Amino acid sequence: MRLDFTLNGAVLSLDIDPGLRLIDLLRDVLDMTGTKEGCGEGECGACTIILDGVAVDSCMVMAMQVRGREVLTVEGLEQKGELDELQRAFIDSGAIQCGYCTPGMLMSAKALLMRTPEPTEHEIRSAMAGNLCRCTGYLKIIQAVQKASQMQSAHHA
Amino acid sequence: MPAAGLKYIGKSIPIHDVREKATGALRYAGDLKLHGVLHAKLVLSEIAHGRVKHLDLEQALAVPGVVGIYTYRDAPDHPYNSHQWLEGMEVQKDELIFTDHVRFHGDRIAAVVAETREASERAARLVHVEYDELPAVIDPEAAGLLNATPIHASGNHIVHKRIACGDAESRMRDADLVIEDRIETPKVHHAAMETHGCIAEVDAQGTITVRTPCQVIFQVQLIVSQALGLPMDKVRVLKTTLGGSFGGKGQPILEPVAAFLALKVGKPVRLVLDRTETILSTRTRTKAIGRVRTGVDRKGRIVAREIHMLVDTGAYCTNGEVIPMAMGKKSFRLYQIQDQIFEADVVYTNTPVAGACRGYGSPQICAVTEINLDHAARALGMDPVEFRMRNLVHPYNADPAGGPSIGNARIRDCVTKGSDLFQWREKSARPKGGGRIARGIGMACCTHGNGYYGGFPDFITVDLRLTPDGAVVIKGAFHDLGCGTVMTMMQIAAEVLDLDPSSILIPDADTLVCPFDSAGTQASRVTYVCGGAVHQAAGELKRKLLESAATLLAEPISGLRLEQGYVIGSSGRASYQEIAQYAQRQLRSDLCVNLLYQSPGNPASYGAHFAEVEVDRITGRVRVLDYVAVHDVGQAINTGFVEGQIQGSVQMGLGMALMEELTFDARGRVTSSRFSRYTVPNAPEMPNVRVALIEEGEESGPFGAKSIGEIATVPVAPAIINAINDALGTRISVMPATPERIVAAIQDV
Numbered sequence: 001m002r003l004d005f006t007l008n009g010a011v012l013s014l015d016i017d018p019g020l021r022l023i024d025l026l027r028d029v030l031d032m033t034g035t036k037e038g039c040g041e042g043e044c045g046a047c048t049i050i051l052d053g054v055a056v057d058s059c060m061v062m063a064m065q066v067r068g069r070e071v072l073t074v075e076g077l078e079q080k081g082e083l084d085e086l087q088r089a090f091i092d093s094g095a096i097q098c099g100y101c102t103p104g105m106l107m108s109a110k111a112l113l114m115r116t117p118e119p120t121e122h123e124i125r126s127a128m129a130g131n132l133c134r135c136t137g138y139l140k141i142i143q144a145v146q147k148a149s150q151m152q153s154a155h156h157a
Numbered sequence: 158m159p160a161a162g163l164k165y166i167g168k169s170i171p172i173h174d175v176r177e178k179a180t181g182a183l184r185y186a187g188d189l190k191l192h193g194v195l196h197a198k199l200v201l202s203e204i205a206h207g208r209v210k211h212l213d214l215e216q217a218l219a220v221p222g223v224v225g226i227y228t229y230r231d232a233p234d235h236p237y238n239s240h241q242w243l244e245g246m247e248v249q250k251d252e253l254i255f256t257d258h259v260r261f262h263g264d265r266i267a268a269v270v271a272e273t274r275e276a277s278e279r280a281a282r283l284v285h286v287e288y289d290e291l292p293a294v295i296d297p298e299a300a301g302l303l304n305a306t307p308i309h310a311s312g313n314h315i316v317h318k319r320i321a322c323g324d325a326e327s328r329m330r331d332a333d334l335v336i337e338d339r340i341e342t343p344k345v346h347h348a349a350m351e352t353h354g355c356i357a358e359v360d361a362q363g364t365i366t367v368r369t370p371c372q373v374i375f376q377v378q379l380i381v382s383q384a385l386g387l388p389m390d391k392v393r394v395l396k397t398t399l400g401g402s403f404g405g406k407g408q409p410i411l412e413p414v415a416a417f418l419a420l421k422v423g424k425p426v427r428l429v430l431d432r433t434e435t436i437l438s439t440r441t442r443t444k445a446i447g448r449v450r451t452g453v454d455r456k457g458r459i460v461a462r463e464i465h466m467l468v469d470t471g472a473y474c475t476n477g478e479v480i481p482m483a484m485g486k487k488s489f490r491l492y493q494i495q496d497q498i499f500e501a502d503v504v505y506t507n508t509p510v511a512g513a514c515r516g517y518g519s520p521q522i523c524a525v526t527e528i529n530l531d532h533a534a535r536a537l538g539m540d541p542v543e544f545r546m547r548n549l550v551h552p553y554n555a556d557p558a559g560g561p562s563i564g565n566a567r568i569r570d571c572v573t574k575g576s577d578l579f580q581w582r583e584k585s586a587r588p589k590g591g592g593r594i595a596r597g598i599g600m601a602c603c604t605h606g607n608g609y610y611g612g613f614p615d616f617i618t619v620d621l622r623l624t625p626d627g628a629v630v631i632k633g634a635f636h637d638l639g640c641g642t643v644m645t646m647m648q649i650a651a652e653v654l655d656l657d658p659s660s661i662l663i664p665d666a667d668t669l670v671c672p673f674d675s676a677g678t679q680a681s682r683v684t685y686v687c688g689g690a691v692h693q694a695a696g697e698l699k700r701k702l703l704e705s706a707a708t709l710l711a712e713p714i715s716g717l718r719l720e721q722g723y724v725i726g727s728s729g730r731a732s733y734q735e736i737a738q739y740a741q742r743q744l745r746s747d748l749c750v751n752l753l754y755q756s757p758g759n760p761a762s763y764g765a766h767f768a769e770v771e772v773d774r775i776t777g778r779v780r781v782l783d784y785v786a787v788h789d790v791g792q793a794i795n796t797g798f799v800e801g802q803i804q805g806s807v808q809m810g811l812g813m814a815l816m817e818e819l820t821f822d823a824r825g826r827v828t829s830s831r832f833s834r835y836t837v838p839n840a841p842e843m844p845n846v847r848v849a850l851i852e853e854g855e856e857s858g859p860f861g862a863k864s865i866g867e868i869a870t871v872p873v874a875p876a877i878i879n880a881i882n883d884a885l886g887t888r889i890s891v892m893p894a895t896p897e898r899i900v901a902a903i904q905d906v
């Protein structure tokens with residue numbers, strides 16, 4: 001079946017199997033393996049991507065559902081060789097250990113900062129509630145989101 | 158910040174592959190795309206115990222794209238024990254690649270190999286298995302009974318272990334009070350975010366290459382060769398980036414299976430499990446039921462203690478014979494108890510297989526003994542901190558059970574510092590709250606080891622080389638699980654050689670490339686043992702570098718020093734690059750070192766954790782309000798990593814204390830085999846953790862460092878349970894303390 005959508009700013013037109021989940025389209029068909037699978041049932045957030053500005057679990061979305069819509073994945077965060085503020089803040093804060101949850105965490109955080117540029121700690125924790133990390137205990141991740149938010153406001157001030 | 162007088166040690170430098178992780182560019186095993194790869198899907202037992210009566214493959218074989226289905230009829234009959242890491246170790250070899258006597262829900266019966274993942278999954282669902290179901294033994298206390306159905310031909314009782322010192326029996330009679338408990342710790346899923354998976358391929362010469370997220374490449378090589386009956390040099394193992402392990406990827410589980418399938422089909426085979434398969438059919442934390450009797454005198458001194466641990470290793474033995482000793486040893490190295498008996502019995506049950514899990518038995522024994530000690534303090538009417546301070550070890554106390562020196566043991570400093578930071582005194586004076594919400598505080602102390610010294614051979618060989626372009630390459634079987642092992646080694650070498658860590662390369666572990674390491678990334682040995690090796694080898698390399706520089710600069714070695722990639726003399730300087738090139742051209746020599754490092758000891762690491770909780774008496778819900786963790790680490794090599802290990806450990810311990818547990822139905826089938834049924838703590842549930850370090854140096858460790866990654870998980874659950882018991886006046890003794898259990902315990906008070 002024909003699928004047209006925007007992926008990380010590029011317009012794609014593909015012929016796909018209608019039974020495909022979005023995560024499989026990204027990972028298997030397009031070989032964009034930054035998006036991870038940790039549970040396949042919407043419980044871990046490793047597969048989080050941003051769909052029209054909202055963080056969603058790509059294991060719970062069929063590929064056909066993104067027709068005509070805009071998808072942002074971890075691969076789209078870096079712009080012209082420049083890391084996104086969130087990526088830099090994750091690196092500087094020690095928020096990355098094994099890194100398996102990182103792409104999903106980044107995308108949930110990105111969606112949060114897109115709608116709430118200066119979130120409270122409580123808002124950060126709630127926005128990340130669907131993203132499991134088994135390594136860090138979340139604290140450095142929360143700090144990283146706070147730091148990125150500060151970097152952004154400094155930037156825009 | 159680096160430690161005083163040091164440039165790189167103590168500094169919080171990000172993990173070596175952080176940029177690739179942040180961009181999503183790094184490939185984990187499941188992300189690798191090998192040309193012509195086939196996909197495997199396991200057929201797992203749906204029942205807890207039984208015999209496969211009939212296997213109907215017809216429909217499955219008809220699925221387009223299926224290449225083959227391989228079962229217990231095809232797999233080699235070479236039993237192995239996946240926990241074995243050295244050739245010749247005595248182990249119970251009770252595992253096979255596939256079996257028709259299924260011993261737990263998730264046991265491997267067969268595998269489908271197909272051209273696509275979808276085809277392999279569809280076909281696996283169409284394999285019809287008929288069983289002769291046998292009674293399942295789920296309760297470890299029933300496993301050893303005479304009427305219990307035997308799980309293995311040898312019976313269900315595997316081994317009895319004992320460690321003792323002094324005369325606990327008669328000293329117990331002198332005690333003013335004897336406090337008894339029965340405490341249960343759960344079977345827990347490791348829950349690394351990356352599920353288990355690996356890829357195996359066979360080349361024209363018949364050499365199998367396995368790419369796998371593992372903790373010990375040489376162990377994978379050994380087990381694959383045993384399971385397939387192949388010489389070890391026919392198996393090459395490459396470690397892939399690990400998406401977390403916590404011990405769960407410590408034992409080769411899928412590697413022999415994938416290697417077998419690759420041999421059968423002659424093509425690369427990818428075997429990647431989903432979450433449910435990972436929960437069911439990999440490894441779990443060992444469940445334990447501890448019975449403990451502690452005799453104390455009125456002054457608050459422990460006069461004698463008797464501990465019995467019933468250890469449930471699940472359906473296969475794996476490390477079942479070793480883990481009780483790991484538990485037992487800890488109980489002689491934390492408090493000054495001269496008269497003590499530790500005993501353990503290990504049993505099989507028809508439940509998922511236990512293995513290594515962060516702390517290797519220490520969290521279990523710590524929960525049993527530390528909860529009991531709080532009961533003792535309460536019975537004596539004594540403050541739990543004060544009571545512990547009367548009994549904790551001092552630096553260099555002898556281990557009464559004859560274990561290696563505990564070294565510069567700084568547990569007392571941890572407790573003192575932690576109590577201050579936590580404001581223990583102030584908090585204990587606060588009212589508990591008599592209404593719906595109760596508040597309480599609790600603490601626990603812990604100890605853990607630094608490697609295998611004293612128990613098993615512990616050594617590593619490493620190669621260091623200064624390349625003619627001035628970089629240093631370190632080859633050793635290092636496996637970064639995400640904890641920062643590689644950067645830790647880089648920082649140690651960087652400090653000795655005064656070279657920026659970015660000029661140091663450590664390739665991923667590979668059996669063909671790396672010199673031998675006896676035990677891999679396990680047993681809390683990496684910083685202390687492997688770091689010790691890198692420290693010493695870098696010192697050797699420095700000596701060679703200075704020797705060559707002395708000739709080049711025509712100056713005596715004594716006047717030379719290293720600075721930021723240069724050797725500086727009184728009359729001139731030379732870069733490492735120039736010296737390495739000079740050595741090759743003029744001295745016909747290469748600046749390299751091959752070093753065998755034998756672990757010099759096994760000092761104990763220590764920690765003290767403090768928790769404040771709020772409990773809702775009606776719903777049984779617990780919220781951790783404040784948390785302080787203080788650890789005696791000798792010296793942090795990378796302070797950020799140490800904090801990260803501690804914070805992550807608190808999260809894992811919080812899960813064990815309050816919510817994580819594999820649960821079973823009456824027939825022994827796992828009822829918590831997905832994340833929607835198996836809850837791990839998420840960001841809103843995580844308390845803020847205040848971390849403090851005691852850095853008094855351990856003489857035999859590199860720059861004074863000792864272990865942190867495992868020990869930080871050890872005291873979490875008892876600290877939290879003690880806080881709950883403090884809040885409610887309960888005697889909660891079964892973990893996790895779920896809301897239902899808490900409500901029941903309140904009713905029992």
Ligand code: FES
Pocket residue numbers: 036037038039040041042043044045046047048057058059060
């Ligand atoms: S893989 Fe999608 S939520 Fe876990």
Ligand code: FES
Pocket residue numbers: 095096097098099100101102132133134135136350400401639
């Ligand atoms: S860094 Fe390992 S799961 Fe988050």
